[in-house]
Amino acid sequence: xxxxxxxxxxxxxxxxxxxxxxxxxxxxxxxxxxxxxxxxxxxxxxxxxxxxxxxxxxxxxxxxxxxxxxxxxxxxxxxxxxxxxxxxxxxxxxxxxxxxxxxxxxxxxxxxxxxxxxxxxxxxxxxxxxxxxxxxxxxxxxxxxxxxxxxxxxxxxxxxxxxxxxxxxxxxxxx
Ligand code: FES
Numbered sequence: 001x002x003x004x005x006x007x008x009x010x011x012x013x014x015x016x017x018x019x020x021x022x023x024x025x026x027x028x029x030x031x032x033x034x035x036x037x038x039x040x041x042x043x044x045x046x047x048x049x050x051x052x053x054x055x056x057x058x059x060x061x062x063x064x065x066x067x068x069x070x071x072x073x074x075x076x077x078x079x080x081x082x083x084x085x086x087x088x089x090x091x092x093x094x095x096x097x098x099x100x101x102x103x104x105x106x107x108x109x110x111x112x113x114x115x116x117x118x119x120x121x122x123x124x125x126x127x128x129x130x131x132x133x134x135x136x137x138x139x140x141x142x143x144x145x146x147x148x149x150x151x152x153x154x155x156x157x158x159x160x161x162x163x164x165x166x167x168x169x170x171x172x173x174x175x
Contacts (some may be wrong), residue, residue, distance in 0.1 A: 116131035
């Protein structure tokens with residue numbers, strides 16, 4: 001049984017210095033908690049900053065506003081006929097096809113494989129790319145055959161009075 005004035009004896013499992021500086025052990029645990037809270041706070045701040053970055057990036061790269069552009073008068077193109085136009089800027093060639101008395105569709109003319117110009121085949125009622133025989137549906141621009149993997153970008157049309165107006169595009173990759 002140790003007496004009160006006996007020197008402290010180190011426990012077998014702990015080094016001598018820990019017994020002599022035992023006053024710091026509580027503080028060590030306290031610092032550990034603080035470090036954990038600091039770590040969690042920094043992690044939360046990092047995640048918050050990451051989410052803000054994603055939000056700002058998606059806001060900056062949102063869909064561009066497309067111009068309204070008159071592309072043809074109603075009846076100007078015969079049924080089964082085609083009219084070429086440029087949209088949404090002067091570099092992008094598109095084609096308008098009159099598929100019925102009252103039906104018009106318009107697509108980018110740039111093939112989604114390697115950018116050759118597609119044309120409308122009235123016999124096949126398809127849009128065809130002559131480079132590698134890629135074929136697209138006239139109904140929605142979907143790939144029917146060939147190497148392209150993406151549908152043709154679709155020009156959104158609005159009919160106003162006697163005019164057909166391009167008001168936007170869907171499925172277009174921004175360059
Ligand atoms: S460029 Fe059109 S199918 Fe290859």
